[in-house]
Amino acid sequence: MNSIEKSPMSFRNEIPPVWCTGCGDYGVLKSFTRAFAKLGLKNESIAIISGIGCSSRLPGYCAAYGFNTVHGRSLPIATGLKTARPDLTVVACGGDGDAFAIGAGHIPHAIRRNPDMTYFVMDNSIYGLTKGQASPTTSREIKMLKGLAGQEEMPLNPVLYVMASGAGFVARTQAGDMKHMTEMLTEAIRYPGFSFIHCLSVCVTYQGRVFQEDLEKRIHFLAPEHNKENEDAAYQIARNDPWALGVIYRRPVVAEGNGQRVEPVE
Amino acid sequence: MKEKQVWNLSLVGSGGDGVMTTANMLLKTAARTGLYGMMTQSYGPQIRGGEAAAHVTIGVDPVTMVDRKKDWIVCFRFADAVRFEKEMEAAKNTVVIHAAEETEIPAMFAKAKGKNIPIPFLKVLQEAGLSELAKNVFLFGILVRALGWKEEDGKACVAEMFSRKSSAVVSSNIRAFELGLHYMEQFTGPAKIFKPKSGVSRPVMTGNEACALASVAAGCRFYAGYPITPSSEILEEMNELLPKAGGKLIQAEDEISALGMVIGASYGGVPSMTATSGPGLSLMTEMLGLSGIAEIPLVVVDCQRAGPSTGMPSRMEQSDFWHAVFGGHGDFPRVVLAPTDVRDCYQTMFRAFYCAENFQLPVIVLSDANIAQRAEVIDPVDTDSFEKPKRLNWTDGPQGYRRFGLDALISPMAFPGTAGGIHCIAGIEHSEKGMPSSDGAMHEAMNQKRFRKWEALSETAVGWHRHYGPPKAPHVLIAWGSSAAVAREFAESHPDFAVFVPLILHPFPKKALQHFLKNRKTVSVLEMNYQGQFYHYLKGIGAIDGNAQSFKRSGGQPFHIEELGQMIQEGGIL
Numbered sequence: 001m002n003s004i005e006k007s008p009m010s011f012r013n014e015i016p017p018v019w020c021t022g023c024g025d026y027g028v029l030k031s032f033t034r035a036f037a038k039l040g041l042k043n044e045s046i047a048i049i050s051g052i053g054c055s056s057r058l059p060g061y062c063a064a065y066g067f068n069t070v071h072g073r074s075l076p077i078a079t080g081l082k083t084a085r086p087d088l089t090v091v092a093c094g095g096d097g098d099a100f101a102i103g104a105g106h107i108p109h110a111i112r113r114n115p116d117m118t119y120f121v122m123d124n125s126i127y128g129l130t131k132g133q134a135s136p137t138t139s140r141e142i143k144m145l146k147g148l149a150g151q152e153e154m155p156l157n158p159v160l161y162v163m164a165s166g167a168g169f170v171a172r173t174q175a176g177d178m179k180h181m182t183e184m185l186t187e188a189i190r191y192p193g194f195s196f197i198h199c200l201s202v203c204v205t206y207q208g209r210v211f212q213e214d215l216e217k218r219i220h221f222l223a224p225e226h227n228k229e230n231e232d233a234a235y236q237i238a239r240n241d242p243w244a245l246g247v248i249y250r251r252p253v254v255a256e257g258n259g260q261r262v263e264p265v266e
Numbered sequence: 267m268k269e270k271q272v273w274n275l276s277l278v279g280s281g282g283d284g285v286m287t288t289a290n291m292l293l294k295t296a297a298r299t300g301l302y303g304m305m306t307q308s309y310g311p312q313i314r315g316g317e318a319a320a321h322v323t324i325g326v327d328p329v330t331m332v333d334r335k336k337d338w339i340v341c342f343r344f345a346d347a348v349r350f351e352k353e354m355e356a357a358k359n360t361v362v363i364h365a366a367e368e369t370e371i372p373a374m375f376a377k378a379k380g381k382n383i384p385i386p387f388l389k390v391l392q393e394a395g396l397s398e399l400a401k402n403v404f405l406f407g408i409l410v411r412a413l414g415w416k417e418e419d420g421k422a423c424v425a426e427m428f429s430r431k432s433s434a435v436v437s438s439n440i441r442a443f444e445l446g447l448h449y450m451e452q453f454t455g456p457a458k459i460f461k462p463k464s465g466v467s468r469p470v471m472t473g474n475e476a477c478a479l480a481s482v483a484a485g486c487r488f489y490a491g492y493p494i495t496p497s498s499e500i501l502e503e504m505n506e507l508l509p510k511a512g513g514k515l516i517q518a519e520d521e522i523s524a525l526g527m528v529i530g531a532s533y534g535g536v537p538s539m540t541a542t543s544g545p546g547l548s549l550m551t552e553m554l555g556l557s558g559i560a561e562i563p564l565v566v567v568d569c570q571r572a573g574p575s576t577g578m579p580s581r582m583e584q585s586d587f588w589h590a591v592f593g594g595h596g597d598f599p600r601v602v603l604a605p606t607d608v609r610d611c612y613q614t615m616f617r618a619f620y621c622a623e624n625f626q627l628p629v630i631v632l633s634d635a636n637i638a639q640r641a642e643v644i645d646p647v648d649t650d651s652f653e654k655p656k657r658l659n660w661t662d663g664p665q666g667y668r669r670f671g672l673d674a675l676i677s678p679m680a681f682p683g684t685a686g687g688i689h690c691i692a693g694i695e696h697s698e699k700g701m702p703s704s705d706g707a708m709h710e711a712m713n714q715k716r717f718r719k720w721e722a723l724s725e726t727a728v729g730w731h732r733h734y735g736p737p738k739a740p741h742v743l744i745a746w747g748s749s750a751a752v753a754r755e756f757a758e759s760h761p762d763f764a765v766f767v768p769l770i771l772h773p774f775p776k777k778a779l780q781h782f783l784k785n786r787k788t789v790s791v792l793e794m795n796y797q798g799q800f801y802h803y804l805k806g807i808g809a810i811d812g813n814a815q816s817f818k819r820s821g822g823q824p825f826h827i828e829e830l831g832q833m834i835q836e837g838g839i840l
Contacts, residue, residue, distance in 0.1 A: 075523075
């Protein structure tokens, strides 16, 4: 690790993002660069693997190796890369459709394999790139309000899904809070195993102000007494508090340093 | 026509009878004594359990196919034998060995006038104080005696087969072997005496084993795959081989993921592959396109089985050809290779990695259920003369890095970790530096770039075909994959026929074929699928003309020589 912290800007390239003005993804991009700087990573040692969607454009704006793959497949490609090249820092990212619809089948298996990489999902509960269809996390209220398809279908609980798959590190953050996002990312990348970050975000174009105000009203940080190493407590949060931000679960690491490993799931 | 020195045997049993073990031991002993041989296996649709048949052909020269006419047939239950009626034919001299309890001889053995030897397997074993489980080794003793092989060669094979078991198991199996050996003496002398041309011991392996061994030898260091018949042995074999070679393997959750992982690892600079069968290739198709546009090397072995959908999982067919060549949306170059036998798998895998790594594109190897799972005694392979895979890697230079430079035939790859080579790639059409592009002219230029590699490859793949038969023979058969054997066999006994066997199917060696076809009278294409996929492909690219005939049928059983003779006759060629 470098003693002098690099500037976050050194992890940005010259390409201007194509996201809508006010999109939460700008903040996510900044947090990525801040976390990389904070961790003192070498640009060339980072590989960001995404799927397809607005948020999956993120690797294209980073001064790091990037691979904007195909819809729903960031995890297999990232897993293959990390397995073949354990020396790299691999971060997979994408949106809620990419993660929980087309790519959902890969999530439990990536978690079971527990590669030392981070999966960051920007969840705005909408398909933005295809202009506003419902995603697996869109609430029934919104679907009814907007007349979207699948009104009878229940939304999926991302955090409970990854908890149930046995993820060792599970956090939630929100795209409007760069400080918190950076903190979560830094901790997730440091975690020696598969880490998952659920990032609540707003699609300014297809979710709009009401959604944003609603989100801002509901979100809150986890209570300081929450014991993130307690799996039962984590399940409680996962099940009952979809707006809690922070590290929900962190499975204890047995040995730090080169012998780093995560306790096996029983 | 010189009579071939071969001996054809079929062993039929149910789960637990151990006929596959007996057949394996027979093949291994043949290999040990300097003989050649081939063994194919047949199962019902259930893959595991139920009736199974092993067909073994032993020969003085390399065996290219298993003959349908049998010298010997051994079955524990006639009911099982009847299920394989289409694969084995009793001839006039066929010897039938069966359990003594089975009395009603089925119609399929009506022609067998050789000898009918009922054996009370259970009784004989019980009287010797041996378990019924030793039935197959007892049978092995019978067969070793019938072939006039040396007792010690058979014993060595039994000892090797059970080497992982306790010494008690080994010694009781040796006893069962001896019992069989002596039991046979009362019925017959040696059925066939072979004189091997040399006493050289040769390796025995299946096509799947050969694919795995060759891949690791060619430099493959990452494998991801999903179990599917008839390719699973490649996954199992790679799981043994890769850790020893410093490689990695992942058993994926599905075939989409398997090929995704291969792309990830290959993007990381590591030569990578997967193996599958038709249903898996269908799922992998989206990743083939990604490999095409992002120019990431990968190798897929497709052990074809009868399709569509689940089809007939344990039965061969050559019906994935169109999918391999044309499957996927959009335009992208890919290479399709086809081994014709087990030994061929070696060079094919070297070539596959050569094409993938050197030209940065997806390569599909079309094996099939027959080559994949049959065992052959093969001559040792010398890989020194094979094409060597070598990826063009980028090392730091003064200019800005362009992953997809239009000025280069092959653009160097900078993989993650390479300082100064940072870039982003995508499944999206891109500029030279990898930036997303929606410009039609750029798309055209990039398509040209990607297909230029393919054209250059077709220029280097010279001699990736074989031919048999006299240069002036008026009739030509074109065949690929495991169907090539029957065409070759036919031509050996019909001097009016010559055979052309492409080992690379796409890009097709058109010039070589056209040269070969000069001054011939007829051309026919033999393949095992309903639509005549290869025939239509050859017509489409102008490699054959409208007068060419298509010899085809659905899969299930390998072609046999009489069948080809009939096709030729019906085609008015003979």
